[in-house]
Amino acid sequence: MNILIVYSHPSKDSYTFQILEQLKALLAIQKWDVKVSDLYAMDFQSNMTEKEYQRESFAKIEMPIPDDIIAEHEKIEEADCIIFLYPVWWSDCPAILKGWFDRVYSVGYAYGHKTYFPKMKIVKYGIAICTAGHPNEFLHEIGISQSMKTIMLNDRLGKRFEHKEMLILGGTLDIEQVRGDHKNKIEELVLRIKSTCI
Numbered sequence: 001m002n003i004l005i006v007y008s009h010p011s012k013d014s015y016t017f018q019i020l021e022q023l024k025a026l027l028a029i030q031k032w033d034v035k036v037s038d039l040y041a042m043d044f045q046s047n048m049t050e051k052e053y054q055r056e057s058f059a060k061i062e063m064p065i066p067d068d069i070i071a072e073h074e075k076i077e078e079a080d081c082i083i084f085l086y087p088v089w090w091s092d093c094p095a096i097l098k099g100w101f102d103r104v105y106s107v108g109y110a111y112g113h114k115t116y117f118p119k120m121k122i123v124k125y126g127i128a129i130c131t132a133g134h135p136n137e138f139l140h141e142i143g144i145s146q147s148m149k150t151i152m153l154n155d156r157l158g159k160r161f162e163h164k165e166m167l168i169l170g171g172t173l174d175i176e177q178v179r180g181d182h183k184n185k186i187e188e189l190v191l192r193i194k195s196t197c198i
């Protein structure tokens with residue numbers, strides 16, 4: 001089974017990096033093939049160029065797709081499961097990941113336009129995991145969990161994934177209160193990947 005992790009955090013001293021390491025260790029036990037698009041480490045270009053904008057906006061699918069985007073398309077096509085892992089910054093994903101969606105979800109690939117149909121495969125399982133400073137209860141009370149889930153699951157993952165879920169690992173401002181619970185949630189998630197994809 002092939003897993004792609006699209007990871008967005010600039011620092012190895014972060015809690016999100018610890019989650020990445022835990023996840024990779026658990027996936028390795030299953031002997032699954034894991035690829036990581038580490039967006040900061042790759043220095044992923046998140047800004048859309050004018051040429052790309054013209055391709056998108058006017059659905060000029062005959063215009064070339066940049067090599068870094070083709071490389072991401074190839075990783076998607078190989079994946080049975082894609083995991084987006086990131087910290088919540090201002091109630092959304094970091095800009096570098098937003099830029100990944102802007103550029104990698106190119107017209108004619110991830111979405112159609114009039115007579116053009118998307119070529120992207122339907123991926124078996126799509127998972128968004130985000131760490132958040134605020135506790136889950138507070139994020140729910142102020143409507144942020146709901147809006148993050150709506151955007152991530154209904155739009156960005158959308159119909160491109162057969163099964164979808166979002167795990168909000170909140171409360172990192174008081175990390176020792178939540179570390180054990182988060183660890184269990186990641187372990188349970190890996191079991192769900194196994195039962196869903198195999």
Ligand SMILES: Cc1cc2nc3c(=O)[nH]c(=O)nc-3n(C[C@H](O)[C@H](O)[C@H](O)COP(=O)(O)O)c2cc1C
Nearest residue numbers: 014015016017087088089090091131132133134172
């Ligand atoms: C620029 C920035 C914006 C943030 N915005 C939010 C936010 O809107 N909601 C929230 O719950 N936490 C927010 N946080 C806290 C992060 O989600 C938290 O630091 C992260 O979950 C775990 O920390 P890590 O950076 O060690 O991985 C923000 C942190 C930064 C640096």
